[in-house]
Amino acid sequence: MIHPWLADTWQRLVGLGGRLPHALLFVGPEGLGKRDLADTLAARLLCSAPAVDGHACGHCVPCQLRLSGNHPDLLPIVPEADAAPESEGGEGGEGGEGGSGKKKSSQIRIEQIRDLQETLSVTGHQSSRRVIVVDPAEAMNAFTANALLKLLEEPPEGCIFLLVSSAPRRLLPTIRSRCQQWSFSRPADDVVAQWLLGPDAPPADLLALTGGMPLAAQRLAKSGSDALLRRFVKDIAALPAGDPLKLAGQWESWLKSKEALAAGFGMPQLVEWIQRWVTDLASLRLGGRVRFFPGEDGVIAALAQRTSVAAVTNCYNELARIRRVVQHPLNARLMLEDMLLRYARAVTGTRR
């Protein structure tokens, strides 16, 4: 499906018609529907009789194959970790091989590219048209990316690569140079406002939290992060008066609680939220505005008055450093304590 804020882009893509290049790179922040766009485009490309608006018809044989998740010429290249839910969703996928207890790789492995090369070396099942969706492209490690280079430069007849990336800087320049880049950014407010009126729209505070990325907000809303967010705001707003160590303890058990696990709420997200909170604080202190927590601007303004520019900037930098290691298997309790102590120091002005 095409989201309203991508309608223009879709029109342009459809307008390309026969001039569609063999490699497209969709670039933009997460939660915008880049993958949806790629999937829709793939559907259109595979459909034997696309509708007037460019969408796939949904009736023809290729479309039915695709809808049942079995289209042999639609080749999603995704990290193993993402592939499992993907095949459940009925959106293609090679099918899980061997459900061993091993942790799934979050990278795209070179074997996947080698398999792809083999697949593409023969003609397609339905026609010569094959569509390869690589998402996220930055999940390719250096070996994988290099292995893709030759294929990406001169793919066999009819192959179209759709790469999706939210961190184009991490792609090889040689990859970027082979693709036509289409970049996206935060949708305009009026379009989103219109969308918010529609069904299953996320609450406005979640939308703000994600920095205006509608789909990211929707995901949060669906996973029930609403309540989590409320608790987060309550806790962090009360922190300057409270004890950071105690809060760290509470948060540790919070992270392990059932509702947090159900929502997929983990350390990375918590760190991200704190970082956003501090970003708002720092932004306000430096003369900017509150962006992620507009509902709490009173609290943030009060906090900002207590801090010094140096302390709050320092805290912001420290959180950026913490974010760097957030994926590491560190002791959660220690990490939370460290983070909250730093934060408390910034907002209360005490030095240790």
Add this chain to the structure above:
Amino acid sequence: MSYQVLARKWRPKSFATLVGQEHVVRALSHALATGRLHHAWLFTGTRGVGKTTISRILAKALNCETGVTPEPCNQCAACQAIDADRFPDYVEMDAASNRGVEDMAALLDKAVYAPVQGRYKVYMIDEVHMLTGHAFNAMLKTLEEPPEHVKFILATTDPQKIPVTVLSRCLQFNLKQMPPGHIVEHLSRILAAEAIPCETPALRHLAKAANGSMRDALSLLDQAIAHGSGKIEEEQVTHMLGTVGDDHLYAVLDALAAADVAALLAVADRMEARSLSFDAALQALASLLHRVALAQFAPAAIADEAERQRVSPYTELFDAEFLQLAYQIAIHGRDELPLAPDDYAGFTMTLLRLHAFRPDQPPALGSPAAAGGGGGVARSLPPAAPRPAAAPRPAPGNASAQPAQPAAAAPTAAVTPATSAVPASVPEPPARAPAAEPVQRPAPAAPSAAAEARPEPSNSVPPWEDLPPEAFAGQSAEPAALRSEPPGEAAPPPAAARPAPAAPASGGDGDGDAAADFAAGNWHGLIRRLGLGGLVREFAQHCEWLGFADGVIDLRLSNAHRHLLDMNPGVVERIQDQLASLYGAPLRLRTAVGAIEGETPAQRDEADRRARHAEAVAALESDPFVRELIERFDATLVEASVKPL
């Protein structure tokens, strides 16, 4: 729907149509024409400069049915087969996906057999930097002495990763980046052939954005054609490229100059609305700041006349310190963009930092003064001293005596940001404000550096000429009396790191007027007023006040310091002159040498210092943290290292 992108469609098929790389083409053509053929070539260069293209042409040149020639015919079966990638003796191997030693062994196994169809078996190994070490080693022997009929062509973007043993066996050609002029020419030729109308300035933008790579340029051109639905217009191209049209950046500078936060954020909003890359924007901003700084110091270094015109106003608006700081902030901001909550937040934070961390300096003092105008004061202040900005230092008690102080202290403020510019380490105002100390202290004895080093317009003492530079740097809270050697030779203590206390014009010393001091015999206060320096001051410090009557002052120099008088007999006269001008009437100074009965200023300073030291030691000892250290870790307090503030 068999559209081929321009980069593939227009891949040159002969050396003649190749753009740029003349140095390589010439060497290869000569080699082909004369038959002096190396057996292994290595092409290196960034993306999209023609490595693969040259390799293919070379393969054709070697196998063309018209003979080995620098101008392959492109007509014969061999040439066409190579172009279509179905020539049995031309093997294009993707080293990035076939990295292992087995792949290489398989390749080399076949190398011993004679070519099937062509003259030479050509192995083209692309992305060769991805081969494993074993694979490289496996090919060494064959690469060194291949069979007659085998030619190797290696191509890579990253020659650093290739072992030297391989490098030394190949003839290496480094392909250059394409100059924008070449790219524009090539693009317009292609557009003419494709019958697509275009505006030349648009091509120039594309060429600039391609950054030296022809394939990038052609990818962009494809995109531009798609974007402009079949024609190329400048406006659309700039829109598509999101070339952070320098307009945005100049808007940032304008907003910074005007200290207008709203305008700064508006720039970020505008850029977001156009999906411009914040990453590229920060890079471009750093580069712009660099150019402005360059224009400040060497305007001629900016070759482009139009750009110089554009940049020059900003050289006036910003001073050198700010530009350095801003440059670092921009670079730093770009580094941590991936760690920011999102790109927009990272970018705006960087802008806000640029706004907030302006080096704070009085408007009267521009950069020239800070850069060290050569004045004694500027020289004496160590530029590297990481001292807090001096601006907020309150000077209520000594305002009358120290009108020169704020100005003199300002260079410190101006210099500081340049040295500690990284925003991550913004120095916080230290807990101990240096200014508070002297005011609390009852009667500090030694005239401080600030007091004596700076000319004081309030008293009419002429500037003294004998002030040794050490007196500026060497002055500290330590009384001069401690030094037994002549002060001129006193090694300057590391006063740089120590905050020089502001003029301690406290107690009755500085407040009363000079006449009162004369009447009361306040010799200590008088010395302070005189603002003496060097030897003269040392001499005065060691004299005792005996009396003042009928325009005659009696002083007694302590026995231990009589050498001060011996070394410099003129010293008495100088003090006499200065006292006279302070008193406003002629004076005579009589000095005798003898045992001190009362107290000299030097002794008083020393006693005072001891008292403060004892106080500081006592305070430290009673500190609970120190006590705990002593108890737990058996620590000892080294009293000599305690320095009272």
